[in-house]
Amino acid sequence: MPGTGKPTLAVVGATGAVGSVLLRTLSHHADVWGEIRLLASPRTAGRRLTVRGEECEVLALSEAHEEHLAGVDLALFLVPEAVAARWAPIAAAKGAVVVDTSAAFRGDSDVPLVVPEINAHAARVRPRGIVASPGCATLTLVVAAGALHAEYGLDELVVTVQQAASGAGRAGTGALREQLALVTGSELGNHPGDVRRAVGDHTGPFPGPLALNVLPWSGAPAADGWSSEELAVREEIRKILDLPRLRVTATCVRVPVVTGHSASVHARFERPVTVGRAHEILATSPGVVLYDDPAAGDYPTPADVVGTDPTWVGRVRRSPDDERALEFFACADNLRKGAALNAVQIAEHIAAELSGPSGTSDR
Amino acid sequence: MPGTGKPTLAVVGATGAVGSVLLRTLSHHADVWGEIRLLASPRTAGRRLTVRGEECEVLALSEAHEEHLAGVDLALFLVPEAVAARWAPIAAAKGAVVVDTSAAFRGDSDVPLVVPEINAHAARVRPRGIVASPGCATLTLVVAAGALHAEYGLDELVVTVQQAASGAGRAGTGALREQLALVTGSELGNHPGDVRRAVGDHTGPFPGPLALNVLPWSGAPAADGWSSEELAVREEIRKILDLPRLRVTATCVRVPVVTGHSASVHARFERPVTVGRAHEILATSPGVVLYDDPAAGDYPTPADVVGTDPTWVGRVRRSPDDERALEFFACADNLRKGAALNAVQIAEHIAAELSGPSGTSDR
Numbered sequence: 001m002p003g004t005g006k007p008t009l010a011v012v013g014a015t016g017a018v019g020s021v022l023l024r025t026l027s028h029h030a031d032v033w034g035e036i037r038l039l040a041s042p043r044t045a046g047r048r049l050t051v052r053g054e055e056c057e058v059l060a061l062s063e064a065h066e067e068h069l070a071g072v073d074l075a076l077f078l079v080p081e082a083v084a085a086r087w088a089p090i091a092a093a094k095g096a097v098v099v100d101t102s103a104a105f106r107g108d109s110d111v112p113l114v115v116p117e118i119n120a121h122a123a124r125v126r127p128r129g130i131v132a133s134p135g136c137a138t139l140t141l142v143v144a145a146g147a148l149h150a151e152y153g154l155d156e157l158v159v160t161v162q163q164a165a166s167g168a169g170r171a172g173t174g175a176l177r178e179q180l181a182l183v184t185g186s187e188l189g190n191h192p193g194d195v196r197r198a199v200g201d202h203t204g205p206f207p208g209p210l211a212l213n214v215l216p217w218s219g220a221p222a223a224d225g226w227s228s229e230e231l232a233v234r235e236e237i238r239k240i241l242d243l244p245r246l247r248v249t250a251t252c253v254r255v256p257v258v259t260g261h262s263a264s265v266h267a268r269f270e271r272p273v274t275v276g277r278a279h280e281i282l283a284t285s286p287g288v289v290l291y292d293d294p295a296a297g298d299y300p301t302p303a304d305v306v307g308t309d310p311t312w313v314g315r316v317r318r319s320p321d322d323e324r325a326l327e328f329f330a331c332a333d334n335l336r337k338g339a340a341l342n343a344v345q346i347a348e349h350i351a352a353e354l355s356g357p358s359g360t361s362d363r
Numbered sequence: 364m365p366g367t368g369k370p371t372l373a374v375v376g377a378t379g380a381v382g383s384v385l386l387r388t389l390s391h392h393a394d395v396w397g398e399i400r401l402l403a404s405p406r407t408a409g410r411r412l413t414v415r416g417e418e419c420e421v422l423a424l425s426e427a428h429e430e431h432l433a434g435v436d437l438a439l440f441l442v443p444e445a446v447a448a449r450w451a452p453i454a455a456a457k458g459a460v461v462v463d464t465s466a467a468f469r470g471d472s473d474v475p476l477v478v479p480e481i482n483a484h485a486a487r488v489r490p491r492g493i494v495a496s497p498g499c500a501t502l503t504l505v506v507a508a509g510a511l512h513a514e515y516g517l518d519e520l521v522v523t524v525q526q527a528a529s530g531a532g533r534a535g536t537g538a539l540r541e542q543l544a545l546v547t548g549s550e551l552g553n554h555p556g557d558v559r560r561a562v563g564d565h566t567g568p569f570p571g572p573l574a575l576n577v578l579p580w581s582g583a584p585a586a587d588g589w590s591s592e593e594l595a596v597r598e599e600i601r602k603i604l605d606l607p608r609l610r611v612t613a614t615c616v617r618v619p620v621v622t623g624h625s626a627s628v629h630a631r632f633e634r635p636v637t638v639g640r641a642h643e644i645l646a647t648s649p650g651v652v653l654y655d656d657p658a659a660g661d662y663p664t665p666a667d668v669v670g671t672d673p674t675w676v677g678r679v680r681r682s683p684d685d686e687r688a689l690e691f692f693a694c695a696d697n698l699r700k701g702a703a704l705n706a707v708q709i710a711e712h713i714a715a716e717l718s719g720p721s722g723t724s725d726r
């Protein structure tokens with residue numbers, strides 16, 4: 001609370017895929033928090049988890065115990081969209097600033113959508129007391145795209161995002177591991193539908209078999225054949241970069257990777273580009289690591305960047321037919337920069353603001 | 364031979380990944396061939412393989428036995444590039460028409476590059492006696508892109524091709540299966556480099572671990588950060604569609620799928636497009652199956668289309684920001700349409716020509 005010591009933090013959804021990574025992130029970051037309170041569904045209330053080296057009991061988020069949200073300065077919401085839609089406004093009404101990682105508020109014009117490397121300032125104006133963190137597909141590439149935009153001016157993005165299983169939470173990781181056990185050691189993958197038959201109904205949150213496969217679908221059906229996830233990438237990038245008319249087309253595919261999203265990006269700019277200057281920009285941008293020497297085998301892959309914080313970028317090329325277009329390949333850990341880390345970064349900015357001398361912004 | 368009975372066919376590389384599928388294809392197609400002679404390296408000479416229901420001994424391709432190429436009317440080459448570069452001209456000099464699936468001759472202006480659904484006519488003019496079949500990355504999407512081009516006029520393609528392990532032959536499939544055995548049943552895939560360490564030097568023909576990973580690289584280093592495979596997609600599509608100045612940017616990534624390439628395609632045309640008309644075009648194009656109803660779970664995936672002949676297309680959408688751009692997702696079996704089937708289709712066209720009444724073209 002402003003001036004009165006370190007702020008109280010609530011982690012809502014502490015037991016999930018993002019929640020687990022978030023607790024580890026808190027343990028490794030400078031300790032700016034007073035009390036840290038962990039919440040999850042009544043199903044797992046009572047479980048003990050470790051954060052900052054201390055055991056902490058998980059409390060239930062439930063109507064019977066709304067007091068668990070009382071006295072919270074900042075609440076990180078790492079729960080399914082419907083749960084966030086219901087509970088984030090309640091937490092805000094009780095006085096907490098909410099940082100939400102779900103899709104519930106990302107499109108709300110009264111809710112800033114924040115990637116601290118790009119628009120940290122936007123987190124200071126939050127009419128609903130809520131700040132949203134973008135989806136993991138967007139976060140795979142937006143830090144790198146934003147850095148290049150600052151120099152060259154973005155005109156169009158065409159992206160294919162390869163999403164890992166854990167993007168669908170614990171259930172996603174579990175389903176992939178289960179499916180792999182069903183197909184490994186067999187000759188499956190050579191006949192139409194043999195993987196689908198072997199996987200049977202062990203598809204988990206996915207619309208089909210993911211082991212030994214690529215699923216060109218993630219999210220829910222939206223208008224005109226698009227998936228909600230693909231349209232979200234477009235809307236989120238436009239909002240974060242404050243380019244409401246930017247042309248963006250995204251294809252989201254799910255790949256049999258545990259954690260680590262990757263994106264193949266075609267970026268067209270207003271001005272001519274060079275690979276040399278693009279390298280300089282990426283190499284010096286906060287949150288980005290340039291790893292680009294294919295002849296030496298240096299390009300990022302999900303299995304190599306999982307468990308790390310930055311967005312890794314390689315395969316930077318200029319289109320042979322267009323001096324204003326760059327291709328690049330970006331990888332980021334969907335549970336870290338794609339969710340927990342970005343949320344913690346936002347929370348730390350707000351904590352500094354709350355305990356800072358000015359502390360004058362809307363909540 | 365013209366007028367004198369059915370042509371003699373040589374299958375060079377009969378023991379490989381493409382070769383095995385090709386023998387099955389021959390067994391299922393109308394039997395237009397006289398003798399079928401199987402060849403491979405001296406390593407596997409003597410092995411017996413089945414084609415058209417009959418066992419057949421594999422002969423060695425070697426200097427000591429050039430007579431194995433004598434009397435051949437049509438030779439299908441399904442061998443590594445360097446082997447094709449050396450032996451295809453020898454087979455041609457002995458009188459065979461060569462259909463080559465390697466990259467050795469695809470860029471040669473005296474060698475037609477043929478996809479029968481698009482440019483079957485081109486196979487009739489073959490100054491070197493050689494016809495090339497495109498790479499499997501190109502063949503993932505070119506039939507569908509060509510069909511749309513015929514109606515709308517292509518202006519630009521931006522594609523990401525997800526390549527399966529068997530695109531790198533028997534060695535590729537073997538390496539993926541071996542790697543999966545090393546990572547399945549573990550908790551690998553959550554820490555930086557843990558998959559790489561578990562896979563160790565079992566990378567096979569790949570530049571890194573493929574299990575639980577995506578490798579943004581295939582082919583050899585080419586100029587300006589491109590891979591040879593990516594530049595080949597550009598050159599091959601331009602040549603097949605006879606659009607020497609078409610703008611094409613490709614990204615080729617390797618995914619942990621046994622067989623079945625897929626491609627995320629952004630196609631921009633000279634004229635405005637509609638999804639309805641694009642559906643009609645794709646649904647009625649030879650060699651294409653339209654499978655596009657995401658709300659019902661209908662879109663092609665590698666695991667579902669492996670072992671089938673056509674190019675499957677789904678996820679057709681119009682860009683929300685550009686009335687001239689379509690996105691689609693194409694899948695094809697890289698060993699069938701991507702290699703063996705396309706080669707057999709070319710060979711059958713040439714067989715008809717050789718045994719036909721006119722039979723007057725250059726070899």
Ligand SMILES: NC(=O)c1ccc[n+]([C@@H]2O[C@H](COP(=O)([O-])OP(=O)(O)OC[C@H]3O[C@@H](n4cnc5c(N)ncnc54)[C@H](OP(=O)(O)O)[C@@H]3O)[C@@H](O)[C@H]2O)c1
Nearest residue numbers: 013015016017018040041044078079102136167169170339
């Ligand atoms: N996974 C990613 O890569 C990623 C990236 C960006 C954003 N996100 C977003 O982050 C959020 C969490 O995702 P996740 O992947 O961590 O999902 P998850 O692994 O399924 O975890 C869900 C979490 O929400 C809790 N929860 C579920 N229902 C609840 C309820 N009724 N009341 C209170 N807590 C409840 C669960 O608690 P129990 O243990 O009690 O069930 C668990 O802690 C989602 O909105 C997701 O869209 C995820």
Ligand SMILES: NC(=O)c1ccc[n+]([C@@H]2O[C@H](COP(=O)([O-])OP(=O)(O)OC[C@H]3O[C@@H](n4cnc5c(N)ncnc54)[C@H](OP(=O)(O)O)[C@@H]3O)[C@@H](O)[C@H]2O)c1
Nearest residue numbers: 376378379380381403404407441442465499530532533702
């Ligand atoms: N795999 C695909 O998806 C695909 C798609 C399009 C095009 N292609 C092209 O098709 C060709 C074959 O690929 P693949 O995937 O089938 O490779 P593969 O599985 O490695 O098979 C290679 C074949 O070439 C034979 N061979 C190797 N060295 C030889 C030599 N010195 N003399 C005679 N034969 C020799 C091998 O015979 P042994 O058994 O005796 O070693 C085997 O039959 C390559 O040029 C490839 O680029 C492949």
